[in-house]
Amino acid sequence: MSIATAEAPTTRQLPPSMVERMTLILDAFPHRTSRLTLEDVARATHLPRSTAHRILDQLVKLQWLEHTSFGYSLGRRSLQLGGGGDEASELRSAASPLIHALMLRTGLTVHLATLDEGHVHYLDKIGGRFASTVPSKVGGHAPAYSTALGKAMLAWLAPEDVEQRVEAGMSGTGGRTALDLNAFHRELHQVRSRRGLAFERGESFQHLGCVAAAIQAPEGPIGAISLVGEAGACLERVAPLVLDTARRVSLTLFPDLESRRMRRSRPQVVGII
Numbered sequence: 001m002s003i004a005t006a007e008a009p010t011t012r013q014l015p016p017s018m019v020e021r022m023t024l025i026l027d028a029f030p031h032r033t034s035r036l037t038l039e040d041v042a043r044a045t046h047l048p049r050s051t052a053h054r055i056l057d058q059l060v061k062l063q064w065l066e067h068t069s070f071g072y073s074l075g076r077r078s079l080q081l082g083g084g085g086d087e088a089s090e091l092r093s094a095a096s097p098l099i100h101a102l103m104l105r106t107g108l109t110v111h112l113a114t115l116d117e118g119h120v121h122y123l124d125k126i127g128g129r130f131a132s133t134v135p136s137k138v139g140g141h142a143p144a145y146s147t148a149l150g151k152a153m154l155a156w157l158a159p160e161d162v163e164q165r166v167e168a169g170m171s172g173t174g175g176r177t178a179l180d181l182n183a184f185h186r187e188l189h190q191v192r193s194r195r196g197l198a199f200e201r202g203e204s205f206q207h208l209g210c211v212a213a214a215i216q217a218p219e220g221p222i223g224a225i226s227l228v229g230e231a232g233a234c235l236e237r238v239a240p241l242v243l244d245t246a247r248r249v250s251l252t253l254f255p256d257l258e259s260r261r262m263r264r265s266r267p268q269v270v271g272i273i
Contacts, residue, residue: 021047021055026064029074035218035254037071060104070218088114091215091223092123094252098167099225102245106238109134109228111212113149115221116141118165122148123223134228135205142204145184148212151198153221155191156214162188196246197239202231211235213246225249236253 026042028036035046040053056072059065066075079087097215100111103126112124119141127130136142144150154162165182184254191198201209211225225240225246250257 004187013131015135017168018055022053022059022064023043025052025059026056026078028064028077032074032079034086035071035073035256065182067133075135075216088123088259090253091249095215095223095225095249096122098245098248098252099124102225102227102241104125106227108238108240111136111149111210111221111226113226114223115144115150115153120144120147120153124225134208136228146200147226147265148198148200148210149224149226151188151200152212152224152226153270154197155188155196155198156216156221159185195243197243199235199239209229209233209235211239211242214242215246215253216250216257222253223249 023042024045024047030043030094038049038056040058041047042049045047045052047055049254056065056067060072060075063075065072065076066079071206072245091114092112095112099112103110109131110126111121111122113120115121120139120143121180122136122142124139125136125138142150144154145168150166155167157165162185166184167181196213197214198212204210208228210226210228213222214221215223215225225242227235227242229235229238
């Protein structure tokens, strides 16, 4: 009687050259917005964890990748090869159907913007019933400190970063903008206490009011959405819709954003022996 011998498991051959291994790691990032942990990279590439970690360190030093507390992402060199202008296009593409639905539901003008040093840069504007009375234009800029869009993004930056971005430009806009930095920081604290909702009435334009919320990436805000109405309008009524739309855009771009944050905030349990 013959005894069947078990077939030995196939051992996956690792790429022999460093260039091939680096390429394998870079290929593990399918999108510009991908964020991977060391474990994610080792699992996707089948490289030993120590090997993956050593190569990741080299790629970070050479700016092919970036490393933050949320994991690894494509760095400056990788993004330049792919075309630096695609980041705004990807944000617009993810936000477009959601901000269009927000405009239809509220009848108000919707803005999509990013932070450009001390200014907001308008990427999109979808008109409501009085869109023609809103002086903003796609491609234009406005001071970040005097707009709800700017405050929604600045609220999540370090205080020194806020001051570097806006202090030089805080000379007033003819409205009711608070020019005192301490007062401005207190206002940003209020934004955070409202789960990220920022309001502005008559600071940029006396007849208009805005409510905005930031679109978040793992490292912080990458944009913001606002609703614009008359200065006396009850923007608090539509504020939850703005917050929900911004959150949904964030999750469209970063599907595991909330689960990553939950893992980071989970307390460490120390066993007692």
